[in-house]
Amino acid sequence: MLEKIREGSQGLAAKIVLGAVILSFALAGIGGYLGQTTEQPVAEVNGVKISQLDFARAFENERGRLEQQFGEYFEQIASDPTYMAQIREGVVERLVQQELQNQLAQELGLRVSDEQIKQAIFEMPYFQIGGQFSNDRYLQLIRQMNFQPDDFREYLREEMTRNQLVSAIAGSDFALDSEVKQTLTLQQQTRNVDYLVLDKEKLKSQVSVTESEIKDYYDLNQDQFMSPELVALNYIELKASDIELVDPITDEQVRAYYDENQAQYLEEERRRVSHILIESIENPESAQAKAQELYSQLQGGADFAELAKTHSDDVASGELGGDLDWIERDMMDPEFEAAAFALTNVGDYSSVVESEFGFHIIQLTDLQAQEVKAFEELASELRAELEQNAKIDAFYGKQEEVRELAFEVADSLDDAATAANVDVKNTELVARNLLPAPLNLPAVSRVIFTPELLEDGVNSEVIEVAPEHVVIVRVAEHKPAAVKSLEEVTAQITTRLENDKASELAKDKAQELFAQLEGGKALGEIATAEALEVKSEPALARQSYAVSPALVSKAFKMPHPGEGHASKAMVELNNGDSALLVVKSVNLAEVADELEPQQKQSITRTQVNKNYLALLNALEDTAEIVKPSTFEVAEEN
Incomplete structure (x- = not known):
């Protein structure tokens, strides 16, 4: 372990x-x-x-x-x-x-x-x-x-x-396989259920909410009715990519840059090679002897591609006459590479070479010599690179100037904007979660909502939002979070209280009907008397989404129904409705003898999580x- x-x-x-x-x-x-x-x-x-x-x-x-x-x-x-x-x-x-x-x-x-x-x-x-x-x-x-x-x-x-x-x-x-099968049997088990739901919405006509109840709820739950903190901002944004160069990059500068950095524009030598491989894992002496025999045949005029097709142990390249396509330095086994790059002319082949894979005979079939990419091919790319470098240099120079001005003139961004040759941007009053880009980044929003900016009204430090991309912000107006007036939230509170009262009525009615169910009255009879609908799920699964999660959960917690009688329960649903639930039978799953690897992996993972939590406990x-x-x-x- x-x-x-x-x-x-x-x-x-x-x-x-x-x-x-x-x-x-x-x-x-x-x-x-x-x-x-x-x-x-x-x-x-x-x-x-x-x-x-x-x-x-x-x-x-x-x-x-x-x-x-x-x-x-x-x-x-x-x-x-x-x-x-x-x-x-x-x-x-x-x-x-x-x-x-x-x-x-x-x-x-x-x-x-x-x-x-x-x-x-x-x-x-x-x-x-x-x-x-x-x-x-x-x-x-x-x-x-x-x-x-x-x-x-x-x-x-x-x-x-x-x-x-x-x-x-x-x-x-x-x-163990037995544990996996037992778990799968439980997971795949289904239950035959009937249920009826008492909808709280149909009971709202029976409830009323008074002004005093609304006022009391408002007074006791004011934290639920907060309007968000709002800020109006001024900010400047400086990006290297947006900077306009005072002095454009000249052709002479591009040419000089190319001449100074020619080593970077080398196209390395490439060689196309074929090989015949005789593997040496089982009998190195015999393999070497066979390779030497093939080398002798080549010297006698045999065709390299034909020998590769019929004798090479590298079947994939052998079908192509031994072709390995183009290779460069540091791609192949050192001994193989040394022999391949020692060949001088197209068509030449090496003597027998030993590598970790066996014995090779290597033929040079094509050659691209090392060369420097032409200036004309690279000119536009080099110009763009020089322009980018120049913009980055200008960016950092402006950034430092802007930083100093924003600090020295802390109650305005105008001077800093003029130095950066950008406009001061503004926002309306906006909540923290609705800030526009790039101010909505956590690194920026945290600075905005510090006491220095909110209370003192000063400019922020330079804030980096991306490479060569910064902002400076200041708070022009600030409205703290506040409790909304009672008039603004009366409708919201009324709906909440109506829902609560209707849910209580549904619960009380469900308890009354559950007593009848326990007393022996059939669910269908209860539904008929109350103008409700009985719904049936003959094969309710644990992962069912067609039925309320509270009903599914309760159905699989209830005991198996006994001979001649069902399991019954009253259930409060998450939406405030209530329900009566009857489990009529349990449908056992049949698990195949051969387990799927994914099934075993999933159950093992669940077990790992349980054991990890058990360790912590x-x-x-x-x-x-x-x-x-x-x-x-x-x-x-």
Whole structure:
């Protein structure tokens, strides 16, 4: 098992998980917590304290994930203090579980080496530019996450070590065929049910709502009637691609650039070759002798392509006369390559060459010598590259000038806009979740809703929204979130109270009718007397979408009906309706003796998840965990 654990930290899944962690942190950012310290931990696990900074990182990571998941609806969700309290509690719980895993990993002696950490960092695409690791990019991103290099390496070590535990559970768990069949039998079981629904909408005519009830509900639930925080913004946007060059790129500059960089425009030598392969796995001496015999036949005038078709062990190329198509340097086995590139003229063939695959005879069938691409072929591409470089240079020069002016004249963007040769753009009053692009990016919206911009009315710092693309914003007008007036929400409250009262009537009526059902009255008789409709599902499945989820769930929790009598229940539905449910019989599934691999994999995965949760619960049950009843964390607005 320990071998599986150690392998787990090096696999593709581990890199994907770690990459996701880095990406979500990079998108979310934790700038709002820089410098934040506190003595009080958010939790303590077997004497190890989980700090406020640990919580801040994890909470902002989770917030960023939710913003991406829910998009424009997140602000509406986040305005519910109960929901955000649940999010905070969930983050603390995960931190506790992670610390328990860290302690178990230490107890098991699990380790991730410095070399593994280094390799993981080098391979993360978020730290790469053009497919190559960039130390500048690496340092920039981890500083955005409020990490120093040593801290980040230790954070990564903990993540990779925990991943070893997860991989161990996934790699060592299994399900017996009998267990899989038993599970499939339950999963594929269906039930024969009848039900009737008491629709609350049909009972609304029997309810009324008074003004005092509306007023009372409004007073007790004002957090439900908040109008969102609104801002009107001024901003300037500077993009390298939009910059107009004062001095256009000349033909002379393009030619000079080509001459200075000719080494970059080399087309490497290519050779088209054919070969005859005699494999040497079973008997190297015999293979070499056969290859030498074929070489002798070639020297005697035999046709290379015919010999390849009849004798080569490389069947695919042999059918084509041994043709391997075009090759370049560093494509083939070193011994093969050396022999192929030593041939001088088209038609020449090598002596017998040994490689790891066996013995070869190689023929040169075509040749493209190394050459430099012509200037005319590259001129337009080089001009575009020079223009882009010039625009980027101009961009960074303007960015610095704009940064200084926005700071010096903090109550206006006019001077900065003039220096950048761009217009100041404006928005109407808009909610956070409706900001226009590029202001709707989390990195920008967080800055907009800081006290400095909302209360002091100053210009923001330069905010990067993409490579060579920045904005500076200021808040022209701010309307804090406020409770809507009673008049604005009276209709909404009336509908809510009517629904609640109608649901209570439906529930009371369902209880009355359920008593009749329990007393022996048939469901059909009840339906007829109440002008209701009985619906039937002779083969209701667990995954049925045609029936209310509450009814499906209840149907499969009810006991099997006995001889001569059905199982009965009253069910409150999620939409406020109520229902009577009768399970008449259970239809057992027939499972084939031969199991599908996907079925076994799915059930094993479910078992893995159950065992993983069981491990976490066991660790919590035996640990000494202290969570303060309340703690405060400064959140960004």
